[in-house]
Amino acid sequence: MGRQLNVRSDEAYEIARNVAQITGKPVAEVVLDALREHGAKFRDAAQLTATQKANIEAIRAAARRAEANMKPGVSVEDVMDEMYDEQGLPR
Template sequence: MKDQVHIRNAEAAQLARTLARQTGKTISEVVLDALRHYRPRRRERAPQKQVELWRRLLREDRKRGMARPETPVAALYDEATGLPA
């Protein structure tokens, strides 16, 4: 067989075996049934009012000078030794 799938996660394999035993199906049937019924969750978008609030607060922080640029990672290390400063 060319299209074989191997379950390399111990918990997933145990769950598949248990379900197969409980339902009288093969492991392949259990996995196929699960895949047919799987639907990924949709990511929820932030409400537009919330996004507008965040943007307004960020603009206000920038006007007050509160938003500072990020420190580059290289600045955290000593150039001579390469160790954290």
């Protein structure tokens, strides 16, 4: 057996267990698949141009500002419901 990774999170355990039940894979394989998929995003990001990286950071900064200005108790779903109709089209 290789090295071990312990994640002490009820939410992570429930998600991994549910995905394992749905896919029929062992929990360890589900977690490894998720980590590989997430890790691939970082490898892809390393290939971005400086302009693309700057654009991504500008979008993230705008998201942080928007989050900081959200009223307490307002969820992302609430905001999306105001912006888009039932078919996902802008109001």
